[in-house]
Amino acid sequence: MSAIENVAPEDQPVEAVPKRAMTIGSGTSFVVLLLLLIVPLFAKNFIIFQLTMLLIYGLAVLALNILTGGSGQFSLGQSAFYAVGAYTTAVLMEHLNINYALTLPIAGLVCFAFGFLFGQPALRLSGVYLALATFALATAMPQLLKLNFLEHWTGGVQGLVVTKPDAPFGLPMSQDMWLYYFTLAITLAIYIFSVNLLRSRSGRAFMAIRDNEIAASAMGVDVALYKTLAFGVSAGITGVAGGLGAIAVQFVAPDSYTITLAISLFLGMVVGGVGWLPGSIIGSAFIIFVPNIAEGISKGLSGAVFGVLLFLIIFLVPHGARQIAIVGQQLIGKLRKN
């Protein structure tokens, strides 16, 4: 164990990202926000639905980004937290008739507690060992959801059908559009919270642990507390994303939350750029749209095409979308000077 710990700081798995480099400038943010606000007004309902899913997966990737990019801990178990959030929302909505908007904070709290508790034993593990432990959680979750004594609540293998909410106050918009703006508002709130979190004392503690655990503890950072806290926050945000996902898809079932989802979210984080929060949306776009593109190229070999595309991205831009963004910024800078 000690040998591993000694090696760990030198063989840093997560690159140290300075906190300023974790966000984008206010001008760019404004343009992106404007696009997100306007595009749905001119899109078909199906496109709006896809955009909603983009935001939801974006949130889940963001959550993982806080955990891995922020505090340097790996997780392949995000699908489990996503599932718990989705089921919490679905059960509260369908069995207890609670308003959908109120179920989301509950889903977030339940997942925060779940993640915090899971973080306790996970403290003893680091790097690949932690990834394996969370992997086990992700594989176990679909089976747990099928358990007999929970079936009355979860609907077992059949899952639960969720009713999609109408726009409130008689607003003249479709269910899809309302849900999109609802999701956008929550995503924005969580994004701003995350940015501020990483800029705060806690955020600095996360990053100190990520960069060098021993040095962090020497500086007086409560390593155990902040590591579990990072797990809790990440799980909580994933839970909210899961709840939103349940409302958007209108259905929860164990087969929706398999290990494939956890790996997709992990992929999204790497493609978007580890530790770069705006990249979460780009990573999310990757996991939603690229499989469709791959399928369009070849139905029989869609998996292989997806693999090739992924390989190309990792090979050409190993730091994901962040690298492209930095290059783009430099180009604009040069143009301005000229």
Add this chain to the structure above:
Amino acid sequence: MFSARTLRTATLATAVVALTSGAALAQKKYDTGASDTEIKIGNVMPYSGPASAYGVIGKTEEAYFRMINDQGGINGRKVNFVTYDDAYSPPKAVEQVRKLVESDEVLFVFNPLGTPSNTAVQKYLNAKKIPQLFVATGATKWNDPKNFPWTMGWQPSYQSEAQIYAKWLLKEKPNAKVAILYQNDDFGKDYLKGTKDGLGAKAASMIILEESHEISEPSIDSHIVKIKAANPDVLLIYTTPKFGAQTIKKTAELTWKPLQIITNVSASVGSVMKPAGFENAQGVLSAAYAKDAADPQWNDDPGMKKWSAFIDKYMPGADKTDGGYVYGYGVAQTLAKVLQMCGDDLTRANVMKQAASLKDFTPDTLLPGVKINTSPADFAPVSQLQMMRFKGEKWELFGDIISGDIAAD
């Protein structure tokens, strides 16, 4: 005279125009996805992911409609079969089905596979009044025309199959002591319910033991030992292929010879009977509704010859022992029949109406005597099966074709 002729011609022309346009109004009616030249059909299949073995069904359907188009289409219209991968994931199925409906604008969704995926889109499609036709799952809930008038199944439901076993038992072994081994999920529970319903009042006295197992258990030997201790003389095996093989093998190892009935899902010669050992599987009973391409008794069957010619021409190199090719052909042929019956009225309502008025239709791949019948109150197209007994290295059909029609609760 000149003017009289002009008048006559004009009258005639008006009459002709009135007649033809009237006929056109009566005949040609289209919803989104249908036109004079094309019928656009949507489908989702697990081409990737854990259930990708079923992907051959989608490929068979695609090939079948290619054949139909080569033969001139249906009532002069080409079938445009749009199929997407849902990786057996319900959220992906929702996305792909919405894409089919809202972006590709298909006339209806045909044969989407898997109980979870279909459950995920059932409400959406019914709300939009888009047919969810001939879904590829054996759950009983698809036969529910009252609550879901736009959803229809195709294959016999698990419950109706179980009822057939129950009916057979009541007739042949009315004093049997029955033990039921079932997989603890909806698949197993559907069979359990069907058996109890079929046995009716005698269920309580005939069934002496219900033993369930989890799909995650590596071996179910201990369950078999427990069942043997209760000493039943009939064992009903409602489980998936791996456990079906284990059960047959273990009972033989225990030198215990109850009468065994195994679900159609686990009746495959290649993946169940052979691993269980042919000598152990002698006398096991099951039921079937489709012809088995691996069975030599159908070599000279005209229907299977047509199927075989289709596979050779449109899907060269396919492994003919895979049941998916037989299934996909049968269900695609049923759809072609429905579209033919629709004539020039290709509205969604008429597609459902025609699908619910199939009378004694027999696709090439179903057993002789098994017929497809539907009505506005019966959304279960295939509901007949025939019992079969394992002898030598293959199944031998026996007895009459039995019907097990039931509706969802």
